[in-house]
Amino acid sequence: MHFAPIVHVLLGLTFAPLLLGIINRTKALFAGRRGQPLLQLYYDVWKLLRKGAVYSRTTTWVFRAGPIVGLAAVLAAMTLVPFGKMPALVAFPGDLILFAYLLGLMRFFTVIAALDTGSSFEGMGASREVQFSALAEPALLLALVAVARRTGSISLSGMFDKISLDVWQAAGPSLALVAAALLVVLLCENARIPVDDPNTHLELTMIHEVMVLDHGGPDFAFIVYGAALKLWVLGLLLIGIVLPIQSGNAWIGIAVSICGMVALGVVIGIIESTMARLRLVRVPQLLVGAGVLGALALILVLR
Amino acid sequence: MVLLLLSVAILVVSGFVALIGQRSARIATVTGIGGAIVGCAIGLIPSVGVLLGGKAESLHLAWSVPYGSFFVELDALSAFFVAVILAISALAAIYGGAYLWAWREKKSLGPPWFFFNVLVASMVIVVLARNSMLFLLAWEVMALSSFFLVTFEDERESVRHAGWTYLVATHLGTAFLLVMFILLGREAGSFDFDQFQNLSGTPKAFGGASLLFLLAIIGFGTKAGFIPLHVWLPEAHPAAPSHVSALMSGVMIKTGIYGLIRVLTFLGPPPVWWGWLLIGIGLSSGILGVLFALAQHDLKRLLAYHSVENIGIIALGLGVGLLGISGHSPMLVVLGFGGGLLHVANHAVFKSLLFFGAGAVLHGTGTREIDHLGGLLKRMPWTAFTFLVGAVAISGLPPLNGFVSEFLIYLGAFGGGISLNAGAAVPLFGLIAGLSLIGGLAAACFTKAFGIVFLGQARSKHAEHAHEAGWLMRIPMLLLAAACIGIGLFAPIALSILQRVVQQVSGLPANVVNENLASAAGPLRLIAIVGAAFLALVIILLLLRRTLLANRKVEENVTWGCGYESPTPRMQYTASSFAQPLTDLFKTLLGTKKNVSAPRGYFPSDAALKTETPDTFTEKIYGPVFARIGAGLWRLRWLQQGNVQLYVLYIALTLLALLVWKLW
Numbered sequence: 001m002h003f004a005p006i007v008h009v010l011l012g013l014t015f016a017p018l019l020l021g022i023i024n025r026t027k028a029l030f031a032g033r034r035g036q037p038l039l040q041l042y043y044d045v046w047k048l049l050r051k052g053a054v055y056s057r058t059t060t061w062v063f064r065a066g067p068i069v070g071l072a073a074v075l076a077a078m079t080l081v082p083f084g085k086m087p088a089l090v091a092f093p094g095d096l097i098l099f100a101y102l103l104g105l106m107r108f109f110t111v112i113a114a115l116d117t118g119s120s121f122e123g124m125g126a127s128r129e130v131q132f133s134a135l136a137e138p139a140l141l142l143a144l145v146a147v148a149r150r151t152g153s154i155s156l157s158g159m160f161d162k163i164s165l166d167v168w169q170a171a172g173p174s175l176a177l178v179a180a181a182l183l184v185v186l187l188c189e190n191a192r193i194p195v196d197d198p199n200t201h202l203e204l205t206m207i208h209e210v211m212v213l214d215h216g217g218p219d220f221a222f223i224v225y226g227a228a229l230k231l232w233v234l235g236l237l238l239i240g241i242v243l244p245i246q247s248g249n250a251w252i253g254i255a256v257s258i259c260g261m262v263a264l265g266v267v268i269g270i271i272e273s274t275m276a277r278l279r280l281v282r283v284p285q286l287l288v289g290a291g292v293l294g295a296l297a298l299i300l301v302l303r
Numbered sequence: 304m305v306l307l308l309l310s311v312a313i314l315v316v317s318g319f320v321a322l323i324g325q326r327s328a329r330i331a332t333v334t335g336i337g338g339a340i341v342g343c344a345i346g347l348i349p350s351v352g353v354l355l356g357g358k359a360e361s362l363h364l365a366w367s368v369p370y371g372s373f374f375v376e377l378d379a380l381s382a383f384f385v386a387v388i389l390a391i392s393a394l395a396a397i398y399g400g401a402y403l404w405a406w407r408e409k410k411s412l413g414p415p416w417f418f419f420n421v422l423v424a425s426m427v428i429v430v431l432a433r434n435s436m437l438f439l440l441a442w443e444v445m446a447l448s449s450f451f452l453v454t455f456e457d458e459r460e461s462v463r464h465a466g467w468t469y470l471v472a473t474h475l476g477t478a479f480l481l482v483m484f485i486l487l488g489r490e491a492g493s494f495d496f497d498q499f500q501n502l503s504g505t506p507k508a509f510g511g512a513s514l515l516f517l518l519a520i521i522g523f524g525t526k527a528g529f530i531p532l533h534v535w536l537p538e539a540h541p542a543a544p545s546h547v548s549a550l551m552s553g554v555m556i557k558t559g560i561y562g563l564i565r566v567l568t569f570l571g572p573p574p575v576w577w578g579w580l581l582i583g584i585g586l587s588s589g590i591l592g593v594l595f596a597l598a599q600h601d602l603k604r605l606l607a608y609h610s611v612e613n614i615g616i617i618a619l620g621l622g623v624g625l626l627g628i629s630g631h632s633p634m635l636v637v638l639g640f641g642g643g644l645l646h647v648a649n650h651a652v653f654k655s656l657l658f659f660g661a662g663a664v665l666h667g668t669g670t671r672e673i674d675h676l677g678g679l680l681k682r683m684p685w686t687a688f689t690f691l692v693g694a695v696a697i698s699g700l701p702p703l704n705g706f707v708s709e710f711l712i713y714l715g716a717f718g719g720g721i722s723l724n725a726g727a728a729v730p731l732f733g734l735i736a737g738l739s740l741i742g743g744l745a746a747a748c749f750t751k752a753f754g755i756v757f758l759g760q761a762r763s764k765h766a767e768h769a770h771e772a773g774w775l776m777r778i779p780m781l782l783l784a785a786a787c788i789g790i791g792l793f794a795p796i797a798l799s800i801l802q803r804v805v806q807q808v809s810g811l812p813a814n815v816v817n818e819n820l821a822s823a824a825g826p827l828r829l830i831a832i833v834g835a836a837f838l839a840l841v842i843i844l845l846l847l848r849r850t851l852l853a854n855r856k857v858e859e860n861v862t863w864g865c866g867y868e869s870p871t872p873r874m875q876y877t878a879s880s881f882a883q884p885l886t887d888l889f890k891t892l893l894g895t896k897k898n899v900s901a902p903r904g905y906f907p908s909d910a911a912l913k914t915e916t917p918d919t920f921t922e923k924i925y926g927p928v929f930a931r932i933g934a935g936l937w938r939l940r941w942l943q944q945g946n947v948q949l950y951v952l953y954i955a956l957t958l959l960a961l962l963v964w965k966l967w
Contacts, residue, residue, distance in 0.1 A: 049851060051855070052852065052855035052856035052857055052858070053852055053855070053856075053857045053858070054857075054858045054859070054860050055857070055858070055859055055860075056859070056860060056861065056862040056863070057859050057860065057861060057862075058678075058759060058760055058862050059862075060680045060681060060758065062680065062691070062757075062758060068841055068844040068845055068848065069841060071840075071844060072837050072838075072840035072841045072844055073837060075837075075840055076833050076834075076836060076837040076840065079833065079836075080833070090829055090832070090833060092825060092826040092829045092830075093714065093717075093718070093822075093825075093826055094710060094713060094714040094717060094826050095826070095829075097710055097713045097714070097717075098701060098706075098710070098830055098833065100739070101699065101700055101701050101706055101742070102701060102833075102837075104698070104700055104742065104743070104746055105695070105700045105701060107746070108695065108698060108700060108746050108749075108750060111746075111750040111754070112691075112750050112753060112754050112758065115750065115754030115755070115758045115759060115876070115881075116754070116758040116759065117759070117862045117863075118677075118678075118758070118759030118760045118862055118870070118872070118875045119862045119863065119864060119870070119875070120874050120875055120876050121863075121864070121865075122876075123875060123876025123880070123881060124876060124880075126750065126754070126876075126881070127876065127880065127881045127882070127883070127884055128884060130743075130746060130747035130750055130751075130885070131747065131884040131885050131888070133743055133746075134740065134743030134744045134746070134747050134885070135740075135743070136743075137739040137740065137742060137743040138736040138737075138739045138740045138743075140739075141735050141736065141739045142732070142735070142736050145717065145720055145732060145735055148717060148720070148721050149720060149721050149728070152721055152722075153721075154714075154717040154718060154721060203865060213863050214862060214863050217851075217852070217855075218847075218848050218851045218852060219848070222844065222848075280884075284888055291736070295732075295736070298732055302725045302728065302729075303725075
């Protein structure tokens, strides 16, 4: 069982793009379409990896560093997230802070790579990204503090290990609030509806997509894959709280978590099919709302 | 101790030589830099020695000043601050040599070098002094020498105004310190610090301890830049020459933090509300500091507001430490003080790096206006790279040093948050939410500062003709950037160096401190490993992309503009537009003034938008109050007739009045 954490990371590396396929299939189902293949993202990444590259004349090495630093940061963050009830590859008190800040590092470089093009579209996306993420960060940490206070552990692996059916029975409302806050953070950080629309076609309305407009070829493959991994790790956080099943058997744990991720994909697909995107000025309210949910959870836990 | 006093003497003497030899710019510069480097190097030896485990040394000489004695001591706390001060000062001197050289034709370089070296010497004495009179004297010399450095370009009206604001603010702060030391001295019967130390814990002293604490917060907080006492920082830092801004922002304001910590060791066990107060100050300084920074267009003013933010983070660390003392939680004490002190060093490193970078930009382009810059990375690659390192570090992102100290404060807050009772845990939760908001906003601010200044296309002639700084300016920046990476990757070692300082500040037994530091060193080691793995991944991915693109077509083309092929630099996003969503969101706090002339008609010819974010506290509080005081004092204007005989008469009358009063 010593290799289990490595297996978990490998599972994430393999299955992360599938999650987006599930979301897209769910959306297609709701729209009455057949939709793209489940493995579409794998094909996309493969296609992009085999292409050459076109760089803007305005750009510098910062633009080329963006995708690489982003992917490396999210890969490093992956080692900190437990898979279901199984501890992560690296676990220590306070690892959740490193996790949040590694995602921050990814964002920092995506944003400056976008600014490097000198395009006002990308500047616009970058500006929105930093605004929303600055508000999402407190929501994420407040929600995690509530869990930490309830479970008495400040390591992600320790926290998720202690969430059981009993804990849900005792502190169900607060955990539900935490899950709601985390879901909003997940939707925001991964540029999903109602914060951002990954399928929009107008540069003016995009956030994440517009920041990476000028990237192509292998660089874009890194970005697409990195985004899939980011969705995967934040999804694991949510799953770890919502699924309190403690089997003791590693294989069952993996199977349960994979099922949880599939269900999460379906849920995100349903949200995207049934909701419209919020106006940009409403998004901060949603994120502050998530922060308030986190704070409420904390108050319930403190009581 | 002898070496340290020798270092101070070298600094002062070389300053005087530079002043005397001011007719030749070369002599002034060479003696100024030479004295600063030699003095700092000599002084670093004993301070590092004490930090690494050497014995504390002290020197007590009689002094003819009433209540004064020449009493200096180098203990762990002083050694830590002396080391930071001297290391940054030496680099600032090297950088300043090249930076000031541009003025050699227009101005005499003697005075700035004299005041620079005296400023460094006075800062050293401030942290060594163990007598109130000596401390206040050095404190005043520090304030005055930095005032003369701030007003170096005194031909500009804005600089004179900045200098005036600084002078008033620093003296108001000192007034509170004077009261505090008098009260302490009355209680202890002596003005030596070792007598104050004996006070702690005695019930009599404790009654007034809270008053003393508040006086220290106001007096030292003015120097450090706690909101709302920060108003001089965003004025003085941009006005000063950049190496002086780096020195003031990087180390001089930390003497306020030093003073606060030193006084805390006199006051005995703190009540809970002290910790609450410091956390409250830290949160308001941190959040408002970074918000005001976001709204600025002037690169150095932006950095000055970030000093307010980082002082806030340091205050958060100290607040956690105080809560730990009052809550009897050694873990909180060690992590709070450890994180706060480490942030003192880290902020000194990355803030002086950033001010050096801003100075290089100003030097190379002639403007500090962010919206006039752009595309500098191509012309100033070294400055750009080091500025990026500083920007990532100050945003508190791994794997650099800013993350490490913020992590320790977070870890303390989390640890206390899950273990303490609800009442004590609430401020810690506020801290966690606030610190994460500060982190997000700081990242927003520095993507703006780096992205608009160094990336994209040049927005003006200034930026088009930019030139890279010379080697003398680049070397300090490269060294500081290396320090950001080094402290980030070798954080456990940095923390172990702080062990004696933390022990002295907390007053806990050595084994308790060691135990708690060791429990923090474990996570730091793993963070360093993840950081190293991250860097390795970056290299692997770079190689991967290189092999993938090896035999393929790699082209250059125009940036995508929906098919528009000839974008101009004016179409780019600017600093103001980048920050607009956030400044609008917080407009009640910021009070940004917008001056819009909107495009009119079917074929609009011109339109303009001008935004300005003056400091709310200056506008709403200090401005009106000082205007009122000024108006009141105007009534005494008739006393000032400019006639010498009249002033002699005033003196004679005063003497007569005193005589009558005494003889009565």
